[in-house]
Amino acid sequence: MERLPGFRDFYPEPLPHTDTWSADARQFIFDRWRETAKRYNFREYDGPPLEPLELFTTKSGEEIVGQLYNFTDKGERAVSLRPEMTPTLARMVAAHERNYKKPIKWFALPQLFRYERQQKGRLREHFQFNADIIGESDPAADAELIALLIDTLRSFGLTEQDFVIRLSSRNAWHDFFKHGGGDMAHEYAFYQIVDKLERTSPEESEKKLSVLGFSIADVNQFIESGKPTAELENILQNLAARGLGSFVKIDYRVIRGLAYYTGVVFEAFDARGEFRAIAGGGRYDNLVKLISGGKVNLPALGFGMGDVVLLEILKSRGLLPKFDSHVDVFVLIEDETLRAPSLKLVQDLRTAGFAVEYSLTPSKSDKQFKRAQELKAAFTAKLESDSYVRIRNMKSRDEIVAGFADAANHLR
Amino acid sequence: MERLPGFRDFYPEPLPHTDTWSADARQFIFDRWRETAKRYNFREYDGPPLEPLELFTTKSGEEIVGQLYNFTDKGERAVSLRPEMTPTLARMVAAHERNYKKPIKWFALPQLFRYERQQKGRLREHFQFNADIIGESDPAADAELIALLIDTLRSFGLTEQDFVIRLSSRNAWHDFFKHGGGDMAHEYAFYQIVDKLERTSPEESEKKLSVLGFSIADVNQFIESGKPTAELENILQNLAARGLGSFVKIDYRVIRGLAYYTGVVFEAFDARGEFRAIAGGGRYDNLVKLISGGKVNLPALGFGMGDVVLLEILKSRGLLPKFDSHVDVFVLIEDETLRAPSLKLVQDLRTAGFAVEYSLTPSKSDKQFKRAQELKAAFTAKLESDSYVRIRNMKSRDEIVAGFADAANHLR
Numbered sequence: 001m002e003r004l005p006g007f008r009d010f011y012p013e014p015l016p017h018t019d020t021w022s023a024d025a026r027q028f029i030f031d032r033w034r035e036t037a038k039r040y041n042f043r044e045y046d047g048p049p050l051e052p053l054e055l056f057t058t059k060s061g062e063e064i065v066g067q068l069y070n071f072t073d074k075g076e077r078a079v080s081l082r083p084e085m086t087p088t089l090a091r092m093v094a095a096h097e098r099n100y101k102k103p104i105k106w107f108a109l110p111q112l113f114r115y116e117r118q119q120k121g122r123l124r125e126h127f128q129f130n131a132d133i134i135g136e137s138d139p140a141a142d143a144e145l146i147a148l149l150i151d152t153l154r155s156f157g158l159t160e161q162d163f164v165i166r167l168s169s170r171n172a173w174h175d176f177f178k179h180g181g182g183d184m185a186h187e188y189a190f191y192q193i194v195d196k197l198e199r200t201s202p203e204e205s206e207k208k209l210s211v212l213g214f215s216i217a218d219v220n221q222f223i224e225s226g227k228p229t230a231e232l233e234n235i236l237q238n239l240a241a242r243g244l245g246s247f248v249k250i251d252y253r254v255i256r257g258l259a260y261y262t263g264v265v266f267e268a269f270d271a272r273g274e275f276r277a278i279a280g281g282g283r284y285d286n287l288v289k290l291i292s293g294g295k296v297n298l299p300a301l302g303f304g305m306g307d308v309v310l311l312e313i314l315k316s317r318g319l320l321p322k323f324d325s326h327v328d329v330f331v332l333i334e335d336e337t338l339r340a341p342s343l344k345l346v347q348d349l350r351t352a353g354f355a356v357e358y359s360l361t362p363s364k365s366d367k368q369f370k371r372a373q374e375l376k377a378a379f380t381a382k383l384e385s386d387s388y389v390r391i392r393n394m395k396s397r398d399e400i401v402a403g404f405a406d407a408a409n410h411l412r
Numbered sequence: 413m414e415r416l417p418g419f420r421d422f423y424p425e426p427l428p429h430t431d432t433w434s435a436d437a438r439q440f441i442f443d444r445w446r447e448t449a450k451r452y453n454f455r456e457y458d459g460p461p462l463e464p465l466e467l468f469t470t471k472s473g474e475e476i477v478g479q480l481y482n483f484t485d486k487g488e489r490a491v492s493l494r495p496e497m498t499p500t501l502a503r504m505v506a507a508h509e510r511n512y513k514k515p516i517k518w519f520a521l522p523q524l525f526r527y528e529r530q531q532k533g534r535l536r537e538h539f540q541f542n543a544d545i546i547g548e549s550d551p552a553a554d555a556e557l558i559a560l561l562i563d564t565l566r567s568f569g570l571t572e573q574d575f576v577i578r579l580s581s582r583n584a585w586h587d588f589f590k591h592g593g594g595d596m597a598h599e600y601a602f603y604q605i606v607d608k609l610e611r612t613s614p615e616e617s618e619k620k621l622s623v624l625g626f627s628i629a630d631v632n633q634f635i636e637s638g639k640p641t642a643e644l645e646n647i648l649q650n651l652a653a654r655g656l657g658s659f660v661k662i663d664y665r666v667i668r669g670l671a672y673y674t675g676v677v678f679e680a681f682d683a684r685g686e687f688r689a690i691a692g693g694g695r696y697d698n699l700v701k702l703i704s705g706g707k708v709n710l711p712a713l714g715f716g717m718g719d720v721v722l723l724e725i726l727k728s729r730g731l732l733p734k735f736d737s738h739v740d741v742f743v744l745i746e747d748e749t750l751r752a753p754s755l756k757l758v759q760d761l762r763t764a765g766f767a768v769e770y771s772l773t774p775s776k777s778d779k780q781f782k783r784a785q786e787l788k789a790a791f792t793a794k795l796e797s798d799s800y801v802r803i804r805n806m807k808s809r810d811e812i813v814a815g816f817a818d819a820a821n822h823l824r
Contacts, residue, residue: 001467001503001703004491007460009504012518016511023456039762041739041769041787044435048419048537049461049523050493055413069462071483074527079416081462091413092421099428101786103772106424111461115486125460140772151762241752242759291413327453340653347654350451350563357453360515360552374513375453 006124013323024323026127029156029307030109033129036152037107040144042131045106047088049113053078055087058291059260069115069124081113085130086284086302087291093134094292102135102298123308129279132302134288139231142264142283142301143238149268149279149303150239150247156310157319160271163278166251167236167266170282172229173255176222186212194219194255223252231264260284264301275313279305329411330372331358332382334365341386345407349381352408379411418536425735436735438539441719442521445541448564449519452556454543457518459500461525465490467499470703471672481527481536493525497542498696498714499703505546506704514547514710535720544714546700551643554676554695554713555650561680561691561715562651562659568722569731572683575690578663579648579678582694584641585667588634598624606631606667635664643676672696676713687725691717740766741823742784744794746777753798757819761793764820791823
């Protein structure tokens with residue numbers, strides 16, 4: 001029986017097949033995400049993987065449904081596996097924001113889903129690190145969030161040679177569009193053309209822009225000028241004060257496809273240009289109000305970082321550690337009359353916090369020792385009698401004999 | 413907009429509402445589950461939350477569909493959110509077992525789903541700690557797994573006054589049924605009557621048993637005898653050797669409802685009888701063969717422990733820690749001309765591994781200090797100039813002034 005197309009099985013390493021994913025690498029990534037978020041005093045939250053369909057169409061319009069893993073449940077409810085976390089976050093914050101001091105700094109590691117018929121072989125789920133700041137309109141919040149993004153990538157060993165944050169602003173584009181005489185009713189259509197510039201032929205972009213009264217030359221000139229707005233300048237100075245200035249550059253080509261961004265937008269890119277964007281985010285000051293039906297109005301911003309591109313880049317840079325089973329002590333049971341006290345030793349060492357393995361059933365001593373080597377156990381421990389344990393350091397090959405109750409002290 | 417009925421929102425503590433769940437408590441439980449599994453050298457795996465419906469009906473028959481969160485996806489596939497992890501595990505092991513030395517010792521922390529129309533207010537999802545041993549038929553594997561179950565509960569501070577493992581065996585019941593002249597075609601029907609004994613009136617049980625040629629007196633006598641089979645005796649001795657004997661008792665009332673158990677079965681119960689079973693499991697030696705269509709035949713056993721009952725019992729026993737935001741240092745910025753070097757201090761301390769918070773925007777000094785207190789920061793740090801930092805231990809109230817680069821050394 002096969003798993004569903006686009007879904008992943010996560011196995012312990014060493015991986016059995018190129019079509020499988022590493023549960024160890026996934027946990028490694030999750031641990032770094034959590035650890036960095038905590039250094040920034042972001043608190044963890046989570047919501048249901050399944051939400052009312054309306055939550056997503058309210059935010060993104062009916063056209064989003066074509067990309068959703070949505071269905072009608074047994075209670076005749078229109079529901080969807082979540083394609084992103086932000087609507088759930090907005091719903092949760094709107095429901096209980098009064099309980100939390102502002103700014104709210106929260107993160108989550110949700111699994112997200114999409115269903116696009118045509119994309120054969122493409123993944124239909126991934127995990128994402130989502131970090132958001134809610135309730136602060138000052139650009140100091142944007143800088144804090146971008147610093148978290150930078151430090152998250154640095155926590156994996158990535159440097160300014162590996163990635164760059166391309167910083168832009170819907171406000172800068174708004175001014176360009178307005179001062180260029182654009183019809184504000186077509187502002188979002190204009191953003192979408194800019195968003196696709198790098199993936200569209202100049203002729204086609206020119207054609208689309210001219211309908212809105214702009215030329216590709218004007219647009220390119222604005223992009224090349226790269227002149228930061230006062231808001232962006234503020235963020236750049238804040239990041240420079242932290243010593244993170246070299247990780248960021250103004251790049252107005254970034255505008256983000258989604259309709260709901262309202263201010264600063266940014267993406268983290270592979271500096272070598274080999275991979276898709278590693279992360280992206282921005283301000284969405286109107287979303288909490290929209291999702292809460294006007295009841296709660298809080299400025300907000302956030303980013304999402306997926307596990308798939310991150311894993312690819314870490315692999316390509318050689319930044320993934322080797323994931324062995326982590327065994328501290330392999331207890332050798334060579335004399336079966338000593339199995340009972342050996343089990344006690346196993347138990348005592350585990351209670352003392354060590355990861356302990358042993359042979360469940362009688363087995364030749366050389367086979368047990370080989371297994372200890374395969375598992376890269378740091379030590380072996382073997383009862384010499386009811387009262388004495390022979391401990392071998394598998395690296396140095398040093399051996400000592402310790403009293404039963406004293407064994408744990410020789411395993412650090 | 414509301415979340416779907418039966419699903420949970422997980423918020424950071426302090427919780428805003430009795431209808432919300434603690435993301436901190438969830439992570440606390442997950443951390444303990446992982447940490448204990450690793451001491452036993454169990455490796456983590458995971459599969460998709462969505463699987464082909466057939467995976468679950470193959471294992472449990474068509475009658476399971478009434479309890480599943482199943483639907484037809486956009487590709488016309490019959491699919492289901494997973495109601496349990498074992499079929500996924502069997503599928504994954506069957507696909508790649510040759511890559512792994514036996515016994516395979518794996519664990520997972522899946523979110524599981526069910527959809528029962530009638531059960532208003534009941535949860536439709538929960539998280540479960542699943543641990544399984546595959547490829548070992550010796551009762552030593554059963555003892556190892558039960559020891560893990562016991563130590564998992566002990567890792568939360570639960571003792572033998574709090575829980576007991578009720579140990580039973582399908583084999584013991586098989587012998588009873590066979591020697592009592594039962595028709596083997598009705599063996600599973602008999603197990604189901606036994607499984608429901610505690611929840612059914614004696615009259616009704618008597619009626620059902622008599623159809624199969626048994627009396628409730630015979631059944632009760634067998635239960636009360638509590639005589640362990642050789643296999644169970646082996647397990648009891650193994651656990652006694654580890655010093656865990658007092659956590660286990662033979663209790664033939666436990667038989668487990670599911671059809672696929674083949675040998676030892678067990679449940680972890682609240683010793684005070686206030687809560688539902690905390691965990692349950694057993695041997696399912698035929699399942700891998702069934703799921704693999706006969707290609708792979710491996711004995712197996714496992715248990716599942718849900719997060720909901722566990723959380724209830726930990727709460728009732730006062731065993732949940734207080735979950736504050738964990739801030740090591742609150743950086744006070746009282747002189748706004750020092751904001752830039754203060755941001756550098758924030759960055760340096762975070763880079764050194766500390767959880768650091770500060771006020772994103774200008775704020776009165778007493779307000780900042782109050783916030784540091786609310787966040788239970790261990791220290792405050794305040795720049796006196798570009799070069800000196802005043803560090804205050806919030807508990808002892810000791811203050812020292814350190815050089816900028818030396819600040820981190822005074823925060824341990």
